[in-house]
Amino acid sequence: MGTYQSEALDALGDPTRRAIFERLGRGPCAVGELAAELPVSRPAVSQHLKVLKQAGLVVDEAAGTRRIYRLNPAGIEVLRTYFTHFWSTAMSAFRDEVNKPARTGEPEEQS
Template identity: 75%
Template structure:
């Protein structure tokens, strides 16, 4: 599970892959449609899609002579779980620090 999460985060670290990912968030697209909306070639889009697919973030399906790509709900859910857990841990640490500082404040104010 960690390997897939790391691969997904690494995949989204590239601005072109992130743009493709965001575009697929609006709906399924074929490689040509994605390439038309980006300043990269069709072969480059295909390579980026391969990385996103290997990371578990997109899935594809043959439709006639085209391959149509869409976001993979399972991959997205894995990222959601990671970020929810990350955020919960960060907020707990923040709350602990606020509580600690509040407890220390009266001691520091005493002469």
């Protein structure tokens, strides 16, 4: 797994960061708005956003005196690619296991 994918998965391992990520999935938002919706302080939200940004999952832009955060499509694409590959590999392994000849536990007869 690449570093970018690992950082993104690690970042989403925290429930508060997942909540922020999911909220940003509904649309861009400022830190204060996020903090108002979560049971954590504004400085804590800022720290969580910093981790999500370092992981490539969110981007921000200045809007006057505020910073508006939104999901980063490139970061989401990396996760989607990772999970698609993971799913395909898992399903291939499952198919291969299902298609194996059944073993009866008895030795085969030899001619």
